[in-house]
Amino acid sequence: MSAAPLPLTGIRIVDFTAYWAGPLPTAIMADLGAEVIKVESIQRPDQFRIVAVSGDPAEVYELSPPFNATNRNKLGLTLDLARPEGVRLFKELVKRSDAVVQNYSPRVMPQLGLSYEILREVNPAIVMTSVSGFGQEGPWRDYVSFAAIGEALSGISGLSGYTGEGALIHGVGVSDPFAGYLAAFCTLAAVHQARATGEGQHVDVSQLEASMQYIADALVEFEFTGRPRARATSDGSAMAPHGAFPARGDDAWVAISVASEQQWRALLAAMDTPAWASDVRFATPLLRRRNREALNQLVAEWTARFDRHELARDLQSRGIPAAPVLAPSDLLEDPALKAADFFQYVDHPVAGRHPYPSFPARIDSEHPPIRRVGPILGADNHYVLSKILGLSDAEIARLEADRIIGTRPLY
Amino acid sequence: MSEELRDIRVVEFSDGCSAAFCGRLFARLGADVVMVERPRVGSAVRWLPPFLDDRAGVERGGLFMFTASGKRSLTLDPAHPDGAAILERLLERADVLIDDRGLSVDGAPQDTSDDASPDNASVNRANPRLVRLAFRHFTPGGPYEKWLATELQLAALGGWMAQLGEPRRTPLVSNSRTMTAFVPGVIGAITALAAVRGAQQSGRGRRIDVAAQEALLFTTRFNETFLSYTGTEIKRAGDRYPAWAAYRTFKAADGDVTAAAATDAQIEKLMEVAGVDDPRFETRKDREARVDEFGIEISRWTGAHSRDEIFKRCQEARIPMGKVNRIDEVAAMEQVKARGFFEEIDHPVAGRRRFPGGPAKFGGQWPKARRAPLLGEHTAEILTGELKYPVADLVILAEMGVI
Numbered sequence: 001m002s003a004a005p006l007p008l009t010g011i012r013i014v015d016f017t018a019y020w021a022g023p024l025p026t027a028i029m030a031d032l033g034a035e036v037i038k039v040e041s042i043q044r045p046d047q048f049r050i051v052a053v054s055g056d057p058a059e060v061y062e063l064s065p066p067f068n069a070t071n072r073n074k075l076g077l078t079l080d081l082a083r084p085e086g087v088r089l090f091k092e093l094v095k096r097s098d099a100v101v102q103n104y105s106p107r108v109m110p111q112l113g114l115s116y117e118i119l120r121e122v123n124p125a126i127v128m129t130s131v132s133g134f135g136q137e138g139p140w141r142d143y144v145s146f147a148a149i150g151e152a153l154s155g156i157s158g159l160s161g162y163t164g165e166g167a168l169i170h171g172v173g174v175s176d177p178f179a180g181y182l183a184a185f186c187t188l189a190a191v192h193q194a195r196a197t198g199e200g201q202h203v204d205v206s207q208l209e210a211s212m213q214y215i216a217d218a219l220v221e222f223e224f225t226g227r228p229r230a231r232a233t234s235d236g237s238a239m240a241p242h243g244a245f246p247a248r249g250d251d252a253w254v255a256i257s258v259a260s261e262q263q264w265r266a267l268l269a270a271m272d273t274p275a276w277a278s279d280v281r282f283a284t285p286l287l288r289r290r291n292r293e294a295l296n297q298l299v300a301e302w303t304a305r306f307d308r309h310e311l312a313r314d315l316q317s318r319g320i321p322a323a324p325v326l327a328p329s330d331l332l333e334d335p336a337l338k339a340a341d342f343f344q345y346v347d348h349p350v351a352g353r354h355p356y357p358s359f360p361a362r363i364d365s366e367h368p369p370i371r372r373v374g375p376i377l378g379a380d381n382h383y384v385l386s387k388i389l390g391l392s393d394a395e396i397a398r399l400e401a402d403r404i405i406g407t408r409p410l411y
Numbered sequence: 412m413s414e415e416l417r418d419i420r421v422v423e424f425s426d427g428c429s430a431a432f433c434g435r436l437f438a439r440l441g442a443d444v445v446m447v448e449r450p451r452v453g454s455a456v457r458w459l460p461p462f463l464d465d466r467a468g469v470e471r472g473g474l475f476m477f478t479a480s481g482k483r484s485l486t487l488d489p490a491h492p493d494g495a496a497i498l499e500r501l502l503e504r505a506d507v508l509i510d511d512r513g514l515s516v517d518g519a520p521q522d523t524s525d526d527a528s529p530d531n532a533s534v535n536r537a538n539p540r541l542v543r544l545a546f547r548h549f550t551p552g553g554p555y556e557k558w559l560a561t562e563l564q565l566a567a568l569g570g571w572m573a574q575l576g577e578p579r580r581t582p583l584v585s586n587s588r589t590m591t592a593f594v595p596g597v598i599g600a601i602t603a604l605a606a607v608r609g610a611q612q613s614g615r616g617r618r619i620d621v622a623a624q625e626a627l628l629f630t631t632r633f634n635e636t637f638l639s640y641t642g643t644e645i646k647r648a649g650d651r652y653p654a655w656a657a658y659r660t661f662k663a664a665d666g667d668v669t670a671a672a673a674t675d676a677q678i679e680k681l682m683e684v685a686g687v688d689d690p691r692f693e694t695r696k697d698r699e700a701r702v703d704e705f706g707i708e709i710s711r712w713t714g715a716h717s718r719d720e721i722f723k724r725c726q727e728a729r730i731p732m733g734k735v736n737r738i739d740e741v742a743a744m745e746q747v748k749a750r751g752f753f754e755e756i757d758h759p760v761a762g763r764r765r766f767p768g769g770p771a772k773f774g775g776q777w778p779k780a781r782r783a784p785l786l787g788e789h790t791a792e793i794l795t796g797e798l799k800y801p802v803a804d805l806v807i808l809a810e811m812g813v814i
Contacts, residue, residue, distance in 0.1 A: 007602075007609025007617065020632070032605045051655075051673045053641070065640040069633035135772065138749040144731040146671035148658060152733030155741040157660075157669060159586040160575060167660050167667040167735045168583070171574030171647050174590070177630045181597040182436075182770040188604045189415040189440045190773065195608075196418070204772040209752050213769045217589040218738050220473040221461035223765050228739035232586045235563070242563065244572060244582050251646075253582055255567035316558050323555075323564035325582050327573040328634040328644050336553035336568070342625055343635065354639040360595075360625035361602040362550070363617050 006033025006368060011191065012097040014039060014090070015074060016081075018046040020147070020173070021207055022103025022131045023070045024180030025187060030073035031359040031368040037093065037384055038074040038375060041081060042406035045377055046071075057411045061377065062350035068374030069356050072346075076375025077384045078405045081112050085404050090114060091122045092389050098191045099200075101183065103131040106141050116202040126200040127190040131183045135206035145207055150175030154211035159218060161231040179210035234296065240288040241267075241299045244325055247308035253325040254308040256299070256315065261285060266318040271302050344370045378407035414441030415773070419607060422447060422501050423482070423509040426455035428589050429546045429623065430511035431478035432596035433603070436770060437507070438481035439778045445501065445793065446479065446784070450486040450812055453786040454479075459588070463761050469786050470760040474589070477766050479783035480756070485794075486787035486814050494813045500798050503537040506610070507603050511546040542606040542616040544599050550622045560623075562591050569627025570634065577649040595626035656698040656705060657681055660735065661713040661721075667735040668713055668721045681730045685712035754780040790814050 011034040015026040023038070023046070030036040040046050048070065049061040062068075079086040091114075094100060100119060102109060109115050109130070116128045130136055133145025148169055151157045156174065157167040183205040194200045212219060218229045229236065234243040237257075244253045258264050264285070268277050276282070276298055281291040288295055303311060308324040315322035326334060332355060337343060343355035344367070351373075358367035385391040385399070399405045419442040423434040431454070438444040448454050456475045463471040485501075488494040502508060534541060548565060549555040555568070563584060566572045571591065572582040584591065599621040610616045634645045650667075651659030657672035672678045675695050682692065687708045692698045698705050713721055718734040725732035736744070742753050742765070754768040754777065768777050794800040794814070808814045 004613060004615065004617070005609070007605040009609070010612065011608070028601060029605075032602065033609075047674065052637075063640065065637040066633050069636045134746050135750050137775075138746045140726070140746040143726040144677075144729055145733070146658075146673060146731050148652065148669045148671040149731055149733035152660075152667075152669035152735045153741075153744065155736050155738045156585060156587075156590070157667070157733075157735045158737045159590075160583070162576075162580070162583070166650065166662070167669065168575060168577070168650050169648070169652050169659060169669065170585070171634075171645060171652065172571055172631045173652070174630065176632075177594075181594075181601065184601045185436055185597060185604060186440075186771045186773070188601065188608070192419075192604070192608060193415040201774045204775070206750070206771075208746070209750070209769060209771075212741060212747075212752065212767050214590045214593050215585075215587040216477045216593075216767050217459075217461070217474050218587050219741060219767050220477050222738050222742075224461045224463055224473045224761075225465060228737050229586055230737070233581060233583065235584060235586050235588070237561070237588065239561065242561075244563075244567070246581075251579070253567075253572070255563045255572065257561045257563050259561065319559065321559040321561050321564050323558070323560065323567040325567040325572045326570055327646050328570065328638045331570050331628060332635050332638065334568075336549055336555045336624065337628070339553035340550035340622070340625065342550075342628070351640060354636055356636055357629050357633065358625070359602075360598055360621065360629040362620045362622075363602070363606070365618070365620070 004364065007363070008033035011035070013037070014093050014097045014100045016100060016102040016104070018103065019048045019176070020066065020070055021176040021179045022101060023048070024177055025129070025131070025184035026074065026101050027070050027072055028184045028359060029187070031370070033368070036074040037077050038071055039077050039079055039090065040377060041078050041086070042377065042403060042409050043080050043082065045409045058409065061409055065354070068348055068351060071374040072356060072370045073372060074375055075380035075384060076378055077381055078378040078407070080404045081114070083404060085399070085402070087113050089385070089389065091119070094119050094126055095123050096388060097123070097126065098194065099127040099129060099187050101129045101131070101187060105144070106130065106132055106136045120200065124200060125194045125198050127187060127194055127203060128200070129183050129187045129190070129203040129205060131179055131205045131207070133207050135209065136204045147173035147176040150179070150207040150211045153208050155215055155218060156211055159215060159229060159231060163231060163233045165231065175207050175211040178214050179205055179207040182210045182213070234292060238289060240285070240292040241295050242292065243296050245296070245300045245303040247303055247311060247324070248306055252308045254303055254311050255323050255325055256303070257321045259321070263320045264288070266320055267315070270315060270318055274298070274302070341367065346370050346373050348373050349376060376407070377409060378405060381405045381407070416440040416442035419443070419507065420505045421445070421507045421509060422505045424512050425509065427511050427514060427546065428456065428474070428478065428592035429596040429599065430509050431456045432589070432593040433544070433600040434482060434509050435478045435480060436597065436600040439770060444482040445789070446482050446484050447487050447489065447498065448484055448786060450488060450787070450814060453484070453486070457786070476758060476761060476764070476783040480766070481781035482784055483789035483793070484784035484787055485790050488813050491811065491813045493808060493811065497794065497798065499534055502534045502541060505538070505541055506607050507542045507544060509544050509599070509603070513545055513547050540610040540614060540616045542603050542610060542619065544603045544619045544621070546595055546599060546621055546623070548623050550620070550625065555624070562588055565623045565627060566591050569624045570631045571627055574631060574647050576647045578647060582647060591627060594630055595621045595623045598626045598629070656702050657709070659706065661706070661710050663713050663716060663718045663721055665717050668718050669733040669735055671731040671733070673731070677730055680728050681709065681725065684725060684728050684730065685709050687712070751777065756780050756782045758782045759785065787814070
């Protein structure tokens, strides 16, 4: 690890989030050095602890891979916010923090007595970032959303699938991180200003609006040309051949793109110039683009004979963009990611030792370290309450007896 | 209002959409973002479709107008000694350098190890607080370092393609160039902004490298961690998310809808609304054991109703349900209109046009909508006004092809 401190050292964030779109931006800030306090309760732990893993909730709540990955580098605090004592302690934390990030439905914070207006009275410099499906106002503000809903409504699903067929679901779950990333940037921008002026503000990130920004090319295209882009097996770029081609073996594919005449000649050389190479339909780049489906078909017959890794290496050595399509098991063993130490192996008291992806930026050549993964429920109650809020051991014991705090969920 | 980053100065080299989107995020929140563009042709992003009336031109690129909103344009040849001197002076007063010069326009990595670049050592002395952000396809030093890549190869190596498509059929990417390209861009923006904060504290800027392969992979819901915990590999499953019974699309009378019911309570409410009262699907276990039959029952109801009806009916019952919109339906959504997400911007060539806004609302307001600059629009004001070059030099520099 580099000697210089991480860039957000000295920033404190209160994280009242669940699932992925809210916990992700605070994980990023934690990776970059902020002190992030994740607030759950034994009455209502983050649902991401149980929905992503099968089994009895009371048994598996420390064993959720996405929960533990998404809550890396955070402190774990439980507070029952349904009771005044929990709310009072939450406000004490807000007094000592730069930002609150929350991703509940817009009704929840006001119901708990923790609206932005109230938090601003507690600390005028506080930034509150709300991540929601549809935003803090408007006719749909109370509607529920998960990643696939944002994708459906934003137009992403309208662009995702085979030519002329129905919508497919992104296994990646893109609209959660799309919103989460913008929330991280906007929170840091508001904190930057608040540190200078002493004035915080309420930042309102909507998953639907976030998702639309990432498909700006399609939305601007409709605005400029009146043509609504649709799903396509091979995307709309000028390249041909272009797409994922079958390789030897089960579910093995190689992504190949030919962008220039020079690359086309190199591809023909790799294929030992098949008889169809002189077909008039493929004489120029424009003709190849026009007849891309037929061309892709012919190239696919050739690629199917080769190992995807060897074929990609061979084509790359000839100056052609090519790459194997990698699934999770391949990625864990990928030599480029290994050379970059991208997966960090971290111990967890219940789950054991597992690989977690680094935050994908290197600072002076180093990925930010993952010091710990998903906090055990209530793991840092004592540290936060005594070191940050200055409570005595007796007071903390009373909170525990009253179940304001705790370490076992009440499933 | 919405000038959170007003005191931050950014210098941007962007021939690709990642760096361009990164700079957009800074410019939207009030930072002074100066794009350094090639004299006469400008950034390569200007030449990416869509084009105004389908005709390409330096001031006709719609994607450029989106990404360059609120930026300033300086034309400059940094390879010319006088251009290099101007760049050096710009960097001496900048907080952030956004740079994708390590990538050529056609995706080939360039040999520009950071320490060798000419504008480095003296700028470091004059401005140690400068944050340098570089975009690359792969982490240098690995086996792909010299590989060529378009968005497709990056999606293949970044774990995205394996997650979209039918199980036995060709893996896919979505039909949007920006959808993958903006991901490294926003990762870079977050890290650079954090590093500006760090530099204020420590007096020292940091060097930040974002590799597209890593940025895309970070975005895939930690499937490798899931595999390590459970032994189960998550891969594309067509119209559904493999782990859950009611996280999938259904056919409606006029297209598709997407349900994202994660909890038992949500699924049971969906069954109630759809009129599915069947002992075969009583518990979570039952439903997961008969996923296909369960889908057929729900589809009976969805197939008889329009997307809008299903969306409203389910959402009113607090069931996570979405309508699959076509691109021409997006801007017309009542929520999108009520929030005022799309913004109208006047442009000297394009006229009054509607663009997606963002990134978020601050204190209930969108950041101010500002147009993209014309090529070299701010060259004179930057050189004479801010860097104090005499006006006469401008003519000479232009004749030499430097600006």
